Amino acid sequence: MKTLQKLRSLLLATALIAIPAVTLVTAAGCRSVEQTTYRTAGTAHIAVDRAMISWGAYVAKFKPPAAQEIAVKEAYERYQSASLAVINSAQIYSTNKDTKSDFDTALATASVALSELVGLIQEFGVEIVE
Amino acid sequence: MSPQMLGIVLFALQEAIKAAPSLVSDLGQLFSKSDVTPADWETLRTKVSAKGYHDYVPESQLPRS
Numbered sequence: 001m002k003t004l005q006k007l008r009s010l011l012l013a014t015a016l017i018a019i020p021a022v023t024l025v026t027a028a029g030c031r032s033v034e035q036t037t038y039r040t041a042g043t044a045h046i047a048v049d050r051a052m053i054s055w056g057a058y059v060a061k062f063k064p065p066a067a068q069e070i071a072v073k074e075a076y077e078r079y080q081s082a083s084l085a086v087i088n089s090a091q092i093y094s095t096n097k098d099t100k101s102d103f104d105t106a107l108a109t110a111s112v113a114l115s116e117l118v119g120l121i122q123e124f125g126v127e128i129v130e
Numbered sequence: 131m132s133p134q135m136l137g138i139v140l141f142a143l144q145e146a147i148k149a150a151p152s153l154v155s156d157l158g159q160l161f162s163k164s165d166v167t168p169a170d171w172e173t174l175r176t177k178v179s180a181k182g183y184h185d186y187v188p189e190s191q192l193p194r195s
Contacts, residue, residue, distance in 0.1 A: 052186035060189040069192050073183040083153050083178045090157050091171045110153060 048079060050128050051118045058126045068124050075117040082110035153178070 055072055058064065089106040093099045121128065156177065160170055184194050 056187040059187050076183055086153055087174055
């Protein structure tokens with residue numbers, strides 16, 4: 001049962017992570033910086049927002065033990081710190097391509113932190129709403 | 131940032147979408163600017179830091195620190 005729950009958490013976390021947030025559009029034959037644009041799907045912060053909004057609703061309704069709240073709060077703060085580390089590494093990477101591995105590591109860490117946050121919230125019985 | 135460098139960064143971001151979509155979306159918007167300033171990076175940091183636990187969980191029983 002616990003294995004199934006973990007599998008479910010993993011699948012949902014993967015789905016959230018796999019949401020295509022940005023589509024790079026480069027016009028054919030026009031490859032200058034000015035002509036390279038991003039088309040965003042408006043999904044910024046949706047994954048973490050969905051998880052945390054669902055948790056907030058759950059807390060309001062069911063008043064879970066403080067230990068659960070502390071666990072989620074810490075997981076959220078870990079994700080936030082990991083996100084800041086991604087920004088720092090991206091800033092460095094934007095001027096020094098030799099730092100790509102640091103950028104990749106920071107992204108991987110943020111991804112794990114997000115998966116852990118989502119998994120933890122689900123483990124406490126919260127259904128993350130769309 | 132040179133066009134070549136921008137291309138490398140954009141490719142890396144595209145790949146990274148699989149790992150952390152929300153953050154990468156913000157980074158993508160930032161990199162789409164032709165001249166990214168230190169203030170732009172700071173704005174993104176502020177955005178990421180803006181929402182604390184209690185903003186999502188206003189009825190939390192934990193003390194606000």
